[in-house]
Amino acid sequence: MILHIDMDAFYASVEELDNPALKGRCVIVGGQSERGVVSAANYEARKFGVHSAMPIFQARKSCPGAVFLPPRMARYGELSELIMSILREFSPLVEPISIDEAYMDISGCERLFGGVGEMARRIKRRIREEVGLSCSIGAAPNKFLAKIASDMDKPDGLTIIAPEAMDSFIQSLSIHKVPGVGKSTGERLRSMGISTLGDVRRYPEDLLVKRLGRFGNRLTQFARGIDQSAVTPDSETKSVSAEETLPSDTGDKEFLKRYLMGQAERIARELRSLGVRGRTISIKIKESDFRQVTRSISIREATQSSDVIIREAVRLLDGYPISKKIRLIGVSVSHLTSAAEPVQTDIFEQTDVRNSHRRRLDEAIDTITERFGTDAIGRASLKEHK
Amino acid sequence: MHFSIRRDSFLEGIQKTLSIVDKRTTLPILNNILLKAQPGTIQIVATDREIGLSSYYKATIHDPGEITVGARKLYEMLREIDGETVDCQVMENNWVHVTSGKILYKIPGISADDFPEVPDSETMESIIVPCEVLKSLFEKTFFAISQDEMRPNLNGVLFSISGGKIAVVATDGHRLSLANARLDNDVGNSSNLDGIIIPRKGVSEIRKLVEGGGESALWVVDGVCVLKKQETLLRVSLINAEYPDYKRVIPQEEGVTVQMDKQQLLHSLRRMSVMSTEKFSGVKVDIFDNRMVLTSTNPDVGEARDEIDVSYTGDRMVVGYSVRYLIEGIEPVNGDIVSFDIRSGDGPGVIRVPGSDEYMCIVMPIKLRTEKGLD
Numbered sequence: 001m002i003l004h005i006d007m008d009a010f011y012a013s014v015e016e017l018d019n020p021a022l023k024g025r026c027v028i029v030g031g032q033s034e035r036g037v038v039s040a041a042n043y044e045a046r047k048f049g050v051h052s053a054m055p056i057f058q059a060r061k062s063c064p065g066a067v068f069l070p071p072r073m074a075r076y077g078e079l080s081e082l083i084m085s086i087l088r089e090f091s092p093l094v095e096p097i098s099i100d101e102a103y104m105d106i107s108g109c110e111r112l113f114g115g116v117g118e119m120a121r122r123i124k125r126r127i128r129e130e131v132g133l134s135c136s137i138g139a140a141p142n143k144f145l146a147k148i149a150s151d152m153d154k155p156d157g158l159t160i161i162a163p164e165a166m167d168s169f170i171q172s173l174s175i176h177k178v179p180g181v182g183k184s185t186g187e188r189l190r191s192m193g194i195s196t197l198g199d200v201r202r203y204p205e206d207l208l209v210k211r212l213g214r215f216g217n218r219l220t221q222f223a224r225g226i227d228q229s230a231v232t233p234d235s236e237t238k239s240v241s242a243e244e245t246l247p248s249d250t251g252d253k254e255f256l257k258r259y260l261m262g263q264a265e266r267i268a269r270e271l272r273s274l275g276v277r278g279r280t281i282s283i284k285i286k287e288s289d290f291r292q293v294t295r296s297i298s299i300r301e302a303t304q305s306s307d308v309i310i311r312e313a314v315r316l317l318d319g320y321p322i323s324k325k326i327r328l329i330g331v332s333v334s335h336l337t338s339a340a341e342p343v344q345t346d347i348f349e350q351t352d353v354r355n356s357h358r359r360r361l362d363e364a365i366d367t368i369t370e371r372f373g374t375d376a377i378g379r380a381s382l383k384e385h386k
Numbered sequence: 387m388h389f390s391i392r393r394d395s396f397l398e399g400i401q402k403t404l405s406i407v408d409k410r411t412t413l414p415i416l417n418n419i420l421l422k423a424q425p426g427t428i429q430i431v432a433t434d435r436e437i438g439l440s441s442y443y444k445a446t447i448h449d450p451g452e453i454t455v456g457a458r459k460l461y462e463m464l465r466e467i468d469g470e471t472v473d474c475q476v477m478e479n480n481w482v483h484v485t486s487g488k489i490l491y492k493i494p495g496i497s498a499d500d501f502p503e504v505p506d507s508e509t510m511e512s513i514i515v516p517c518e519v520l521k522s523l524f525e526k527t528f529f530a531i532s533q534d535e536m537r538p539n540l541n542g543v544l545f546s547i548s549g550g551k552i553a554v555v556a557t558d559g560h561r562l563s564l565a566n567a568r569l570d571n572d573v574g575n576s577s578n579l580d581g582i583i584i585p586r587k588g589v590s591e592i593r594k595l596v597e598g599g600g601e602s603a604l605w606v607v608d609g610v611c612v613l614k615k616q617e618t619l620l621r622v623s624l625i626n627a628e629y630p631d632y633k634r635v636i637p638q639e640e641g642v643t644v645q646m647d648k649q650q651l652l653h654s655l656r657r658m659s660v661m662s663t664e665k666f667s668g669v670k671v672d673i674f675d676n677r678m679v680l681t682s683t684n685p686d687v688g689e690a691r692d693e694i695d696v697s698y699t700g701d702r703m704v705v706g707y708s709v710r711y712l713i714e715g716i717e718p719v720n721g722d723i724v725s726f727d728i729r730s731g732d733g734p735g736v737i738r739v740p741g742s743d744e745y746m747c748i749v750m751p752i753k754l755r756t757e758k759g760l761d
Contacts, residue, residue, distance in 0.1 A: 342752045348559060348635060
C-alpha cells in the first residue's frame with residue numbers, strides 16, 4: 001500500500017502555529033508586491049474563494065480582512081524536515097515530492113502498526129503532537145490513487161482505498177481528479193464523452209492515444225488501476241559531500257585542515273538532519289595542475305558524528321604527502337544507512353563516555369544552529385580563517 | 387627416497403595436513419607436503435607459512451631422502467587404495483610412484499629444496515597442559531573471534547598462562563568470551579605464554595590436534611607458538627599486535643541477574659532465530675513480573691514470541707541483542723543452569739555459569755531504535 005501525506009494549507013498553518021493570534025482569521029501567504037500571487041491560503045480564506053496561484057490583488061479584493069504574510073521558507077523547510085523524519089520512522093520508503101507532500105510505501109510495514117488505517121492514524125497523531133499541524137492522508141494500492149485519496153477528505157482527512165474497493169472507485173472517479181488532467185484535457189475528454197475513469201476504460205485505447213498522445217496510454221493504465229511508478233526515497237542519497245575551491249592555491253596543511261573540518265562539520269550536520277549514518281569517509285584533493293586525488297577510509301560503525309568525520313578526514317589528509325599546491329579540497333561521506341536501523345553496540349566503545357558526550361555535543365550544536373543559524377556556534381579551531 | 391608404510395597411518399597423516407595446505411596459494415609448492423624418509427620413520431610436513439604441522443609415522447625405509455607432493459591428490463589416492471601397505475618411491479625427474487599390490491599411481495613431485503623450512507628440533511622449556519583443558523578453553527571462546535580484517539588484533543584469541551591458571555579471551559567487539567582453567571602445576575609468572583595472540587586458524591588447528599586427550603607441551607619461540615603432542619608438532623605464528631584491555635570492559639557491578647534452564651533458554655532463542663536473516667537477527671528481551679518475554683520482529687519475515695518463567699520482580703527491563711550472539715554465548719555453559727546478567731540501555735549482558743568463574747560471555751546489546759516509532 002502507498003500513502004500520500006499532504007499537509008493541510010501548510011504555509012498558512014505554520015503561520016497560525018507560530019502566531020496563535022491568527023487562529024480563526026483569514027491567513028494568506030504570498031508575494032507582497034501587487035504583482036505577487038498567493039502561495040497558500042488557510043481554510044478560512046478559501047471560504048472567500050481565495051486559492052493558491054491567485055494574484056494577490058484579487059485575493060485582497062475577495063478577502064479584504066485577511067492577514068497577508070510573506071513566506072518564511074526556512075521555517076517551512078525546518079518543519080518539513082521534521083515531518084519527513086517522523087514519516088521515516090514508520091517506513092524507510094519515503095519520497096518527499098514537495099515541502100508539504102510525500103509518498104510512502106508501507107508494504108510490509110502496515111502490520112507492524114496494526115493495519116493501514118491504524119498506521120495512518122498514528123502518523124497523523126504524531127505529526128499533530130510533535131509538529132502541531134494537521135495533514136490529510138490517502139492510502140491506496142498505488143501512488144496515483146493515494147494522491148487522489150488524500151484530497152478527498154481535506155483538511156485532517158483520511159481516505160483508504162482498499163485493493164478490493166479500487167475497481168468500483170475508479171469506475172466512478174471523475175477525470176478531473178486525475179493528476180495531469182487540466183482544463184484543456186478535461187474539456188477534450190468531455191467532448192469525447194468521457195467524464196469518469198470508467199468511461200476511459202470502455203474507450204478504445206488506440207483512439208485515446210490518437211487524441212491525447214502518450215497521456216492516453218497513461219490514462220488507460222490509470223483506468224485499469226495500474227500505476228507502476230515506485231516510491232523512491234530521497235534517503236537513497238548515496239553520499240553527502242562538500243568541497244571548496246580555495247581562495248588561492250596552497251600547500252599549508254593546517255590551513256587545508258581548517259577547510260576540511262568545516263566541511264566535515266557541515267556534512268555531519270546534513271547526515272543528522274537526513275537521519276542517516278555513513279561508513280565511508282573520503283577526501284578529495286585537486287592540485288594546482290587540476291590533477292584530482294581521492295583518499296577514503298571505511299569505518300566499522302556507520303557514523304553521523306561531527307567529531308568522527310572530522311577525525312577521519314583530517315587523518316586522511318595527514319596521510320597524503322603534499323607535493324604540489326592544492327586548489328580545491330572536499331569531504332564526502334558515503335555508504336549511508338538509515339539511522340533508524342538497529343545498531344549493534346561495541347564492547348570497547350561502551351566505556352568510552354566520549355561517545356555519548358560527542359552525541360550530546362552534536363545535538364546541542366544542532367539545536368543552537370537551528371535556532372540562531374550556522375554562525376552562532378562553531379569550533380574554536382575553525383575560527384582563525386573566518 | 388623409497389619407503390613402505392601402513393596405508394591407514396599414511397592416510398591419517400596426510401589427512402591432517404589438508405586443512406593447512408588446502409587453500410589457494412600463490413606459491414604452488416605450498417599445495418604440497420614434504421615427505422622426509424629417515425631411518426625408521428617418515429616425517430610429514432605441511433605449512434602455509436603461518437602454520438606449520440610436522441608429524442612422524444613409523445615406516446620401513448629402503449632409501450632415505452625427501453620429496454614434496456600434492457597433498458590433496460596423494461590423499462585421494464591413499465583413500466582409494468585397498469591394500470594394507472603402500473610403497474612410495476621417487477623416480478627420475480622427481481616422479482613419485484605410489485604402489486600397493488597391483489595398483490600404481492605416478493605423480494610429479496617437486497624437489498624438497500624449495501619447501502619453506504619448518505624447524506622442529508629446537509628444545510625449549512615447555513609447559514605441559516592436558517589436551518582436554520585446551521580443548522575446553524578453545525571451545526568456549528572460538529566462536530567469538532573476530533573475522534574482521536580491519537581489526538587484526540582481534541583475529542585470534544588472547545592466550546595467557548600465568549601462575550596456576552590459563553585464561554583464553556576472544557572478542558569481535560560485539561561480544562567477548564572468557565574461559566579460565568586451573569593447572570596442576572604452578573608455572574610462575576615468567577612464562578612467555580602470558581598474553582600471546584593465537585590466530586583463528588591456528589586455534590582451529592590446535593583444536594584438531596588436542597582431540598582425543600593426552601598431554602601437550604607448549605612453548606613460544608621467535609613469535610611462534612609451538613604445541614607438541616606425541617610425535618606431532620604444530621607451529622603457529624602469533625599475531626603481533628596489542629590486544630585491547632579486556633578487563634576494562636568486564637562489568638564490575640552486577641546488573642539484574644536471572645537464572646534459567648540452559649536448554650529451555652536455548653530452545654526459546656532458536657525459536658526466535660527463525661526470524662533471523664542476514665540483515666537482521668535481533669531479539670527483544672523483556673523482563674518483568676517473573677516473566678522473560680522474547681520477541682523477534684523482522685519486517686521481511688514476521689514476528690516470533692516466546693516466554694520463560696524467571697524469578698524477577700524488579701523494574702521492567704527491555705533490551706535487544708543479536709540472537710546468534712546469545713545462542714553462541716550460552717552453548718558453552720557447563721551444567722543445566724545459566725545465569726544471565728542484564729543491564730538496561732547500552733550496558734552489556736553477561737552470561738555466566740552460576741557459582742563458577744570458568745566461563746563468562748559478555749554480549750553487547752543492539753540499540754532498538756524502532757521503539758520510538760511505535761508510540
